[in-house]
Structures are given as C-alpha cells and as structure tokens.
Amino acid sequence: MEKTAIIGVAQTKQLRRNVKQNFAEMVYEVTTAALADAGIEIKDIDNIVTVSNDFWDGRTISSMAIQDACGAYEKNVSTVEGDGTFGAHYALTRILSGSYKNTLVVAHSKGSESDTNLITNGMFEPIFTRPLGLDNLTSAAMQARAYMHAFGAKEEDFAEVSVKNHGNALKNPYAQVAKKVSVADVMASRRLADPLKLFDVSPISDGAAAMIISGDEFTRSLRGGKAKPVYIKGAAFYSDAYDLGLRDLARSPALKLAAEKTYSMAGIKNPAKDVDLAEIYDAFSYMELMWYEGLGFCGEGKGAEFMKSGATQINGALPVNASGGVLSAHTVIAAGLIRMIEATLQIRGDAGAHQLDKKINTAIAHGINGPCGQAHCVWALGSSI
Amino acid sequence: MEKTAIIGVAQTKQLRRNVKQNFAEMVYEVTTAALADAGIEIKDIDNIVTVSNDFWDGRTISSMAIQDACGAYEKNVSTVEGDGTFGAHYALTRILSGSYKNTLVVAHSKGSESDTNLITNGMFEPIFTRPLGLDNLTSAAMQARAYMHAFGAKEEDFAEVSVKNHGNALKNPYAQVAKKVSVADVMASRRLADPLKLFDVSPISDGAAAMIISGDEFTRSLRGGKAKPVYIKGAAFYSDAYDLGLRDLARSPALKLAAEKTYSMAGIKNPAKDVDLAEIYDAFSYMELMWYEGLGFCGEGKGAEFMKSGATQINGALPVNASGGVLSAHTVIAAGLIRMIEATLQIRGDAGAHQLDKKINTAIAHGINGPCGQAHCVWALGSSI
Numbered sequence: 001m002e003k004t005a006i007i008g009v010a011q012t013k014q015l016r017r018n019v020k021q022n023f024a025e026m027v028y029e030v031t032t033a034a035l036a037d038a039g040i041e042i043k044d045i046d047n048i049v050t051v052s053n054d055f056w057d058g059r060t061i062s063s064m065a066i067q068d069a070c071g072a073y074e075k076n077v078s079t080v081e082g083d084g085t086f087g088a089h090y091a092l093t094r095i096l097s098g099s100y101k102n103t104l105v106v107a108h109s110k111g112s113e114s115d116t117n118l119i120t121n122g123m124f125e126p127i128f129t130r131p132l133g134l135d136n137l138t139s140a141a142m143q144a145r146a147y148m149h150a151f152g153a154k155e156e157d158f159a160e161v162s163v164k165n166h167g168n169a170l171k172n173p174y175a176q177v178a179k180k181v182s183v184a185d186v187m188a189s190r191r192l193a194d195p196l197k198l199f200d201v202s203p204i205s206d207g208a209a210a211m212i213i214s215g216d217e218f219t220r221s222l223r224g225g226k227a228k229p230v231y232i233k234g235a236a237f238y239s240d241a242y243d244l245g246l247r248d249l250a251r252s253p254a255l256k257l258a259a260e261k262t263y264s265m266a267g268i269k270n271p272a273k274d275v276d277l278a279e280i281y282d283a284f285s286y287m288e289l290m291w292y293e294g295l296g297f298c299g300e301g302k303g304a305e306f307m308k309s310g311a312t313q314i315n316g317a318l319p320v321n322a323s324g325g326v327l328s329a330h331t332v333i334a335a336g337l338i339r340m341i342e343a344t345l346q347i348r349g350d351a352g353a354h355q356l357d358k359k360i361n362t363a364i365a366h367g368i369n370g371p372c373g374q375a376h377c378v379w380a381l382g383s384s385i
Numbered sequence: 386m387e388k389t390a391i392i393g394v395a396q397t398k399q400l401r402r403n404v405k406q407n408f409a410e411m412v413y414e415v416t417t418a419a420l421a422d423a424g425i426e427i428k429d430i431d432n433i434v435t436v437s438n439d440f441w442d443g444r445t446i447s448s449m450a451i452q453d454a455c456g457a458y459e460k461n462v463s464t465v466e467g468d469g470t471f472g473a474h475y476a477l478t479r480i481l482s483g484s485y486k487n488t489l490v491v492a493h494s495k496g497s498e499s500d501t502n503l504i505t506n507g508m509f510e511p512i513f514t515r516p517l518g519l520d521n522l523t524s525a526a527m528q529a530r531a532y533m534h535a536f537g538a539k540e541e542d543f544a545e546v547s548v549k550n551h552g553n554a555l556k557n558p559y560a561q562v563a564k565k566v567s568v569a570d571v572m573a574s575r576r577l578a579d580p581l582k583l584f585d586v587s588p589i590s591d592g593a594a595a596m597i598i599s600g601d602e603f604t605r606s607l608r609g610g611k612a613k614p615v616y617i618k619g620a621a622f623y624s625d626a627y628d629l630g631l632r633d634l635a636r637s638p639a640l641k642l643a644a645e646k647t648y649s650m651a652g653i654k655n656p657a658k659d660v661d662l663a664e665i666y667d668a669f670s671y672m673e674l675m676w677y678e679g680l681g682f683c684g685e686g687k688g689a690e691f692m693k694s695g696a697t698q699i700n701g702a703l704p705v706n707a708s709g710g711v712l713s714a715h716t717v718i719a720a721g722l723i724r725m726i727e728a729t730l731q732i733r734g735d736a737g738a739h740q741l742d743k744k745i746n747t748a749i750a751h752g753i754n755g756p757c758g759q760a761h762c763v764w765a766l767g768s769s770i
Contacts, residue, residue: 061505075623080465082448369446
C-alpha cells in the first residue's frame with residue numbers, strides 16, 4: 001500500500017442533548033477544526049465523504065443536507081451510510097486510486113432527536129423478526145447470553161469493562177458519561193435487558209467527528225507546517241450474515257478476517273505484543289471481551305481472562321479504550337471515526353489528560369455496523385510506516 | 386488512470402409494482418445474472434458495494450439486510466446512500482487503490498412500497514422549507530419554471546423529450562412506461578405541478594441493477610471466457626448547494642465541473658462530436674435539456690434547439706436515452722447504474738432491439754443525487770482505452 005496519513009482530526013464534545021447546535025452546525029464545527037488541526041484551508045481539500053443515516057437525522061436523503069456545512073459546495077462529495085470507519089475506508093481508497101490528493105471524512109448524528117429503540121427495531125426483517133421486539137439493546141442481550149453460554153463468561157466479567165472504561169472517561173473532556181464505579185455498582189444498576197444492566201450499556205449521544213486523510217505528496221507538502229501526520233499501516237473490513245439465526249452470536253468470524261487482513265498489511269505478527277493501544281467499539285460492555293478475541297489479543301473464550309490480567313487497563317501492556325470508549329459516549333455513525341481519532345491523538349501525543357505514558361508505534365481502531373456487530377472495520381495506525 | 390473495465394451487468398425488468406419479489410430477491414436475481422454475464426462465480430468477487438436508502442426500504446440500516454442476498458457473507462462490503470453511479474465510483478476507486486481485483490455494485494429500490502412524495506418532502510430542511518410542501522415533483526416544477534424564465538424554453542420543448550424517450554422505450558424490454566405519444570398528447574396530459582404534466586414526469590418503479598467493475602489483471606484473466614469488457618475512460622462527480630435558494634436553478638455548475646473532469650480524463654475535446662451515445666438522468670423531461678447544456682453537448686440555454694436539431698434522436702449524431710431513459714422507468718437509487726448498464730450494453734452490441742446502428746467508441750452515462758440535481762456523476766465508457 002502507498003503511504004497515506006491522517007493529517008487532521010476533530011470531534012465535538014459528545015453530549016446527551018446538544019440543544020445549541022443542529023447537525024449542520026456540528027458538522028461545520030468539526031470541519032473547520034479538522035482543517036485548523038491540519039493547518040490547511042477548505043480550498044486545499046479536493047473531495048469529501050460524508051457519513052450519516054436518514055432515520056437518525058429525521059429526514060430523507062439527509063446526506064445531501066450537510067454538504068454546504070462541510071464545505072462540499074462545487075466539490076466531489078459522496079455519502080456513506082454506516083459507521084464512520086467505513087466512510088474513512090472509502091476516503092482511503094480514493095486517495096490510493098491516485099485520483100485525489102486528500103479526502104475530508106465527516107460523520108455526525110443526534111441521538112437525542114430520535115428514538116434509538118424504535119430506529120434499531122426497524123433494522124430487523126419486518127414480518128417475522130421485528131414484531132419480536134428486537135432492537136439494539138435486546139439483540140445485544142441475546143448475544144451477551146450466547147457468549148456467556150459458550151464460554152462461561154459472567155456478568156461480573158462484563159462489569160469490569162464498564163468499570164475500566166467509565167473510569168478512563170474521567171480524563172477525556174470529549175466523553176459524555178465518566179464516573180468511578182465498582183463492579184458492585186455495575187451489578188446493582190438497573191437491569192435493562194437480561195443480562196445487561198444500565199452501566200453495561202452505552203449512552204445515547206449527540207456529536208460529530210471529522211478526519212482528513214492525505215496522500216503522501218500532499219502530506220509532504222505540509223512539512224514545516226502544523227500537521228503531525230499519523231500513518232495508515234493497514235485497514236480492512238468484512239461482514240457476517242444479517243439474520244441473527246444464521247450466525248454463531250458468540251463468535252465473530254468477520255472481525256477475525258478483518259483483523260487478519262489488517263495485521264498482514266501492517267506487519268503485525270503477534271497482536272497482543274505488537275499493538276500498543278486499541279480503541280474498539282464497545283457499544284455494550286460484553287462486546288469489548290468478544291472483540292478482544294476477534295482481534296486476536298487472546299484466544300477464543302479468553303476475553304474475561306485477558307481483561308482480568310490487567311493488560312487492557314490504561315497502564316497495561318495493551319490499553320483498550322483509554323478514551324472511555326463507546327460506553328462513555330455513543331454517537332452512532334461517528335463512534336468508529338472517533339475511535340480512529342482517539343488512536344491518532346494518542347500516537348501524536350495529543351491526548352491530553354488520558355495520554356498514555358509510553359511511545360505508541362502501532363494503534364488499532366475498530367468500528368462495527370449492523371446488528372450485533374454484523375460488519376467490522378479494523379485500522380492499524382502508527383507514527384511511521 | 387489504470388485500465389479498469391465493466392465485465393458484467395444485469396438489471397431486473399422495472400415494474401410499477403413487483404409483487405413477486407421482495408427487495409432481497411431482486412438483489413439476488415441481478416447478482417447472479419451479473420456474475421453469469423461476466424462468466425464468473427461469487428467466489429471470484431473480492432468485495433461488494435451496495436447502494437440503498439433506508440426510507441425507500443422501509444427499514445433502518447437497510448443496507449445490512451441485503452448483504453446475504455448479494456453474496457457478501459464473509460466478504461468486504463460497504464454501503465452507499467445515493468444514486469448508483471456514486472456507488473460505482475466507490476467501486477472504481479477501490480480497484481484503483483490496488484487493494485482489490487474487482488467490485489460488485491448492487492443497487493435496488495421498491496418505490497411501490499413507499500410514498501415518494503412523502504419521502505422526497507422529507508429531504509428538505511424541516512422547519513422552514515418542508516412545510517411549504519416541496520418534494521421531488523414540486524421542486525422540479527420550480528426548476529423547470531426557472532429554466533423557462535432564464536432561457537425562454539417552452540413546455541412544448543420539454544414535451545419533445547417525452548415523445549422521444551417514451552418512444553425509444555418501446556424497444557427496451559426492461560422499461561416500464563413505453564408508448565408512442567405526440568407533443569399534443571404530452572401537452573394534454575394531466576397537469577401535476579405547473580408546468581409539469583403527467584408525461585413530463587418519470588414513473589415510480591421497482592427494480593434492481595448490478596455491475597461488476599474489474600481491474601485489468603482480473604479482466605485479462607477472463608480472456609477466452611464469456612466476458613466482454615467495456616473500459617472506463619473517465620468518471621467524476623461534483624455537488625452544488627443543498628438549499629435551493631442558494632442555487633441558480635436554471636444552471637448546473639456541478640454537472641459542468643463533473644463533465645469537464647470526465648472529458649479531460651477520457652480525452653474528449655468536443656463532446657457533441659466525440660460522444661457516440663449518452664444515457665442521462667431525465668427524471669423529468671425538462672432535465673434532459675438542462676443536462677445537454679451541463680454536459681457541454683450544446684451552449685447554455687440551447688438545449689431545446691439541440692433537441693429540435695434531431696441530434697439526440699435514436700438515429701441522430703448523439704442519441705440520448707436510447708433505452709427510454711428515466712422517464713420510462715425510475716427506480717430511484719438504481720436509475721443511474723442502469724444508465725451505465727445501458728451504455729455498456731450499447732458498447733458491447735448487446736442492447737437488442739434498441740441497439741444503435743453504429744459502432745460506439747465513447748458513451749456517456751450520468752446520475753444525479755439530491756434535490757433538483759444537486760450532485761452529478763458523469764462516466765465515460767468505451768470499447769477500448
């Protein structure tokens with residue numbers, strides 16, 4: 001793969017309800033901030049990918065409504081529906097195609113203005129499955145139960161993820177839900193869908209994120225400027241079946257395939273040793289343990305054991321979600337792009353109070369799309385290539 | 386640009402109401418047919434782009450529901466919201482990135498199962514603009530009026546496009562509305578939104594389309610097989626402002642920019658002379674005249690004159706919409722991809738009864754997205770490169 005880099009990033013503070021900005025205003029904020037971060041202007045950007053979802057925006061063809069706000073007027077702009085990591089991959093292939101020098105990727109959503117349970121109930125097949133009441137929460141509860149059944153994981157194991165990530169969020173000014181809690185607090189929190197309790201579940205958030213991905217020629221032209229390029233070592237994604245009944249919910253072959261391809265591109269042979277930091281899509285606490293396994297950080301069914309080893313703590317050998325993760329702020333559509341942004345900031349040394357106390361050569365960022373992690377996108381980023 | 390080709394195409398018959406197939410079944414039909422057209426199997430495909438829209442599918446994250454139907458299980462799959470030409474561009478950049486050998490693009494929608502006026506009313510800004518009752522039809526009527534006002538075009542000029550395209554559709558078995566009508570018939574048809582009448586307006590359609598875009602190495606590996614590659618000479622797209630009040634509705638600078646970039650990639654210097662055929666997105670009859678101008682087939686305001694010259698008739702120097710165009714079948718989301726498929730079939734000599742009586746070296750295909758042609762995507766295709 002040719003040399004490509006992330007040269008500018010921005011995120012809004014993620015809020016339960018952003019009453020001061022509509023979605024175009026949030027998009028404008030992160031676009032201008034990402035440009036400033038890269039030390040360039042909108043005229044330097046030659047194409048744009050926006051990531052959005054009609055139902056969360058409460059309007060149809062909503063992607064067309066934010067193009068002015070991200071400076072896409074009389075530019076080449078495309079629209080992706082799904083998690084932001086998939087939009088970033090589109091940006092990457094555009095640059096690798098040789099047709100563009102850089103791409104601005106912008107993702108947003110306002111969960112406060114919609115009904116997440118209704119919207120995610122709507123993602124299921126309408127005749128037989130939707131009337132069962134499945135939504136993001138209830139389907140996740142089924143997956144958590146399947147994972148417990150397959151590998152003997154316990155609710156207390158999931159609670160440890162919640163303790164870690166909500167604690168990490170205390171030092172991240174962009175996070176929404178930050179708190180010091182104990183396993184007992186998580187266990188005592190309100191049961192929403194057995195076995196998931198309030199503190200196992202990510203919040204509903206408003207926010208936006210932007211990233212500028214650049215080809216090497218443009219990156220080199222910025223030398224001496226403000227930009228601190230973070231290089232892309234690998235990126236891949238795979239999908240599993242849509243119907244939950246066709247899948248083994250306790251395992252994620254799509255994540256395994258995506259990770260293996262990314263690692264082979266990035267020259268990562270032993271992920272638990274070669275990866276210095278991971279930001280992964282923990283929409284629910286149990287997911288983080290499952291994704292450890294899919295990412296090859298530990299063996300199948302060994303997620304809880306790996307968690308208990310302390311490796312993924314902020315001062316561990318392989319810190320996971322130093323930002324607080326998705327459990328601490330879940331801006332659907334933007335959440336995966338924010339994982340990439342957090343990994344970028346850590347590599348640059350710009351993560352502020354939650355900056356890790358070590359040099360990061362290789363970071364992993366991860367996004368998911370579809371029910372129960374149907375599709376997975378994995379990125380390997382680093383300070384050099 | 387590296388050598389890339391379209392190696393397989395398929396479309397369903399476009400119907401007012403397809404009661405026999407749900408959307409996944411239509412997607413399966415075109416996927417298997419496009420693979421057969423290329424003479425390959427699903428295992429030969431290494432990644433997939435699906436094009437869909439949640440509101441038209443009546444479910445959220447609907448893109449995730451068709452991945453099994455298009456064979457994306459345990460493959461790399463991405464989802465684009467918008468016209469199929471934009472999804473095809475994603476496919477193209479993937480191949481040009483060097484990471485993939487080919488990409489299957491699949492687009493579908495079932496207009497019969499939704500309310501197009503309600504959905505397209507939903508594309509406008511909700512507080513000030515949506516309550517005015519703007520939708521695809523009423524906003525198009527405003528654009529038609531603006532165009533008439535700017536250049537003196539008449540309703541009868543628009544009617545001639547309707548006469549030509551509905552007539553061409555008589556020989557296209559995939560078209561939905563095919564009929565021999567006169568200018569007087571169009572003028573006498575029911576007035577839907579002044580100045581647009583029933584025969585000026587594209588129908589609501591159900592359908593799907595699929596296309597396989599291939600890198601040169603894979604294309605060459607098929608030599609001696611069934612595939613008849615059609616080469617991609619150029620492709621580009623640009624967007625205009627979202628808010629209609631910020632635009633000069635009588636002109637399309639975004640189309641002009643997209644055409645100019647495509648022509649420069651394809652080595653087209655004089656479009657009216659160098660282009661042998663165009664399939665363009667005539668959602669309304671007046672649009673075809675405007676797009677002639679944007680595509681540089683004639684000067685600004687000269688669309689009606691160019692139409693009257695006979696150049697764009699099926700036996701003219703530059704036939705436009707030999708298939709019958711979007712006026713004869715408007716499967717939203719798929720309609721632009723079908724323009725590319727029709728251009729491909731004409732170049733291959735596989736267009737059947739509406740095959741042009743000349744060799745086609747260069748064909749143009751065109752898609753639009755957003756209200757009143759906010760974004761335009763232009764492709765140049767040919768039998769050689």
